[in-house]
Amino acid sequence: MIAIVDYKAGNLASVKRALEYLGHECEITDRPEKIVAADRVILPGVGAAGATMENLRALNLVDVLRNDVARAGKPFLGICIGIQVLLDRSEEDRADCLGIIPGHVTRYPRSLDGCPLKVPQIGWNRVRQARRHPVFTGVPDNTHFYFVNSYYPIPDDPSATIASCDYGVTFAAAVAKGNVLATQFHLEKSGSAGLKMLDNFCRLNF
């Protein structure tokens, strides 16, 4: 069973539909005991860092995600806001985050070389695979994925970045550390390439 963490944000159902399409059993849940019992855990969604962390705290899920999922070695996937709250802190709402991967989250520049940069980034961008990771199995390098974000993660350890992307700056589009994996792009909205990565995550042995 794959637990999709319900922290009262949008976009959870689209991840569920994608997993069901791929034939993986899953459940949207906010109950700590179900998340502890799950084989794998996905933290998806769109939203703001501050509200996401507030909701996770109110649901008593912060320690569950830190200890019973990340530290316990359970395969964990964060998507979009789910990558941003993995780091120590976010400039968005000055939020203290989960601290599962050391680093911080900052906003895209408003302009680049004098030209205004549209923020949020909305659309398909090319993802360069920085190193081989089994989640990319069958996915060509430089494939486009769908992004919707105003902020991006900067992990302290550059080797945590498994894929990078350019939008005004070069940023970490996907990070990994042991059993913890996260993407800034929406796997559930990125066509067959996104589905393939979701499927890979669901089959990975960490």
Place this chain on the structure above:
Amino acid sequence: MLAKRIIPCLDVRDGQVTKGIRFLENVDVGDPVAMARYYYEQGADEIVFYDITASNERRGIMLDVVRAVAREIFIPFSVGGGLRTLDDMRAVLLAGAEKVSIDSGAVRSPNLIAAGARAFGSQCVVLSMQVKNTGVRPEIPTGYEVVIDGGRQPTGRDALAWSLEGERLGAGELCINSIDRDGTKLGYDLDLTRRISEAVSIPVIASGGAGEPAHLRDAFTHGLADAAIVASIVHYGEHPIPELKSYLKSNGVEIRDAVTIDLGAR
């Protein structure tokens, strides 16, 4: 670099697509789910459904369409047409649409934009507007006026001012449809698109007038559009999406190479 998006638009009435696709075989051209799947497989970057159902009683049919599309299409899609309240928007998003497109409803009640952005996030809210060149005058300094109700009703709002107002209220994207160009195949209104795109800091989608691949190129280069709506140019098979994309690519426009990855047996 972010790719320019090509977005086919499907008009749906009572659960059926109204403009057929002549060239399709083995596809029920009236079935929005089959047509969406077709465009998804062709490499569309996003899909827009425009609900032109006239009667309120039959609007639930569109939600069934949205649910069915969401089960098998894994790219973003939006739904517009007749959305007037927060509940209308919520129903469409819960059914599985990534975004809602609001138009006349937002003109009548601008607070709908702000309420939608607060409730669902700006990225869910596309402010769409029908624009007509009605001549420069004090209340319409650009000469481009927003019209509603299928273009029949002038609003006295300048399209540029309304775009800025929409952005301020929290719209995540703007879709600018030129009524003057719609259906003409003369190309997008580049002046209109560019003026708005230069003024706002959210993505701008050009709409109305595409008849040739060069029209898309021009919308992205001269018009500074971030995305372009296509309808008859793709619906009647003259220029399928893969052809549009290879044309744009050879003209130096950053586009998404659609990949189809075998997901194995499911």
